[in-house]
Amino acid sequence: MRTFIFAAALVGSIAACGERPQTNEANTRDSTAFSGTDKAFVNPGWKPGDKASWESQLKARTQYGQNDYTRMN
Amino acid sequence: MARMKFVCDAERCIECNGCVTACKNEHEVPWGVNRRRVVTLNDGVPGEKSISVACMHCSDAPCMAVCPVNCFYRTDEGVVLHDKDVCIGCGYCSYACPFGAPQFPSQGTFGVRGKMDKCTFCAGGPEANGSQAEFEKYGRNRLAEGKLPACAEMCSTKALIAGDGDVVADIFRNRVLRRGKGAEVWGWGTAYGSKQAGQPGVAAPEGAKS
Numbered sequence: 390m391r392t393f394i395f396a397a398a399l400v401g402s403i404a405a406c407g408e409r410p411q412t413n414e415a416n417t418r419d420s421t422a423f424s425g426t427d428k429a430f431v432n433p434g435w436k437p438g439d440k441a442s443w444e445s446q447l448k449a450r451t452q453y454g455q456n457d458y459t460r461m462n
Numbered sequence: 463m464a465r466m467k468f469v470c471d472a473e474r475c476i477e478c479n480g481c482v483t484a485c486k487n488e489h490e491v492p493w494g495v496n497r498r499r500v501v502t503l504n505d506g507v508p509g510e511k512s513i514s515v516a517c518m519h520c521s522d523a524p525c526m527a528v529c530p531v532n533c534f535y536r537t538d539e540g541v542v543l544h545d546k547d548v549c550i551g552c553g554y555c556s557y558a559c560p561f562g563a564p565q566f567p568s569q570g571t572f573g574v575r576g577k578m579d580k581c582t583f584c585a586g587g588p589e590a591n592g593s594q595a596e597f598e599k600y601g602r603n604r605l606a607e608g609k610l611p612a613c614a615e616m617c618s619t620k621a622l623i624a625g626d627g628d629v630v631a632d633i634f635r636n637r638v639l640r641r642g643k644g645a646e647v648w649g650w651g652t653a654y655g656s657k658q659a660g661q662p663g664v665a666a667p668e669g670a671k672s
Contacts, residue, residue, distance in 0.1 A: 419588040422539060422605040426592025432608035444463040444626075446608055451625035454615055456633045458640070 465521075465540025466583055467627040467654060468614070469634050470513045473644035474621035477502055477512040481613035481622050485516070488584070488612040489601025495565040497581040498613055514613065514622045517542065517563035517581035518653035525555035525564065533578075539605070540627075541583040546599050549577045560652050583624070584611040627654070 423444070425437025435446035452459055477500050485491065485498045498516035519542045526534040526542065533548035534555075555578060556564040567576040586603030589596035596603060604612060614624035623630045638645045 419535065419537065419543065419586075420591050422537065422585055422591070422603070424591060424606065425608075426603060426606045428592045428607065430607050435608050443608060447605075447610065448463075448626055448629055450608070450610060451623075451629045451633075454610065455620050455623050455625065455630075456636070457620055458633075458636055 463539065464627040464629075466519060466625065467540075467630055468516070468518055468583075468611075469623045469630045469647055469650065470515070471621045471623070471634060471637065471644065472503075472511040472513050472646065472648060473637075473641065474619040475500070475512040475514060476619055476621070478618060480616050480618055481514045484612040484616035485581070488604075489582075490597075491579070491601070492567055492569065494569070495567050495579050497563075497565060497579065513648050514617075515561055515563075515649070516613070517559075517583075518561055518649055519581075519583055520653040521655055524558040524560070528554045528558040530554060535588075537585060539583075539585070541585045541605075543582055543585060543587055543600075544578065544580070545588050546577045546579075547588075551575045551577050553578075561649060581611075584609070 421440075423438065423440045425431060425443075431437065432446070432450070434449075435442040437443075479500050482496065482498050482500060486496075489497070491497055498514060500512055500514050502510055502512045504510045519540060521540070523534065523536070523542045525544075526536070529544075530552060531548050531550055533545045534542060535545070536542050551566060553564070553566065553575060556562075556566070563580045565579045567579060568574075569576070582600050584602060584604035586592075586596045586606065587600035589599060591603050591606040602612075604610065609615070611624045614622045617623075623633055634647065
């Protein structure tokens with residue numbers, strides 16, 4: 390019984406050591422946009438993980454989606 | 463690729479609030495939080511102008527500078543995002559932002575100010591791309607789906623343009639040259655440091671179409 394109480398007190402005393410660090414660090418865990426998602430809504434025309442194809446696809450989308458002069462002429 | 467930017471063409475904006483609705487719907491933004499809104503200058507006066515305003519993802523973002531817990535970060539595309547797990551909802555960013563972008567949900571206990579919420583340029587947040595956790599905290603990650611912000615893509619008059627800074631600037635420049643007026647881009651200089659900021663518009667050449 391005494392051993393159990395001692396073990397419980399020991400666990401309780403070191404419980405705070407398991408808390409997440411409260412550091413003031415900039416976030417770096419975000420993944421890149423060109424790595425894509427595993428969803429079915431991904432726009433076709435580019436290869437997830439290929440930055441160059443993602444960029445060129447977005448530029449093309451900007452032109453045909455938002456530049457009405459190129460769409461009309 | 464250049465950095466991502468927003469341009470709102472005040473000559474074209476008709477204050478339909480389609481961008482606001484698109485944003486609310488796309489990200490299921492809660493009641494009381496408006497990541498984007500339409501502001502009308504000289505409302506009711508002939509010649510009034512409307513502009514769609516949200517986080518402009520500034521080159522030198524003041525929100526990042528004042529955040530006491532450093533929850534903001536900038537992606538490779540120049541999109542300013544924040545980590546809601548780090549945000550303490552102090553509201554300093556709200557005072558620093560020249561566009562009034564940071565929003566605070568107030569449905570907490572006793573109306574307490576919650577974690578800051580703002581436009582993400584449809585780029586999600588630090589959670590895994592396309593995950594449920596990312597959607598619930600930050601909304602959809604359209605950039606990772608190879609798409610552009612919903613507000614700009616839904617804009618009926620194409621007043622709001624979003625995308626690669628060089629491309630959107632080229633589109634806007636082409637418009638101004640064709641119509642011969644409306645070169646003022648509200649917020650562009652404040653957000654991206656253009657030397658043209660605050661300069662009066664160029665007079666329309668004779669024969670220019672409006």
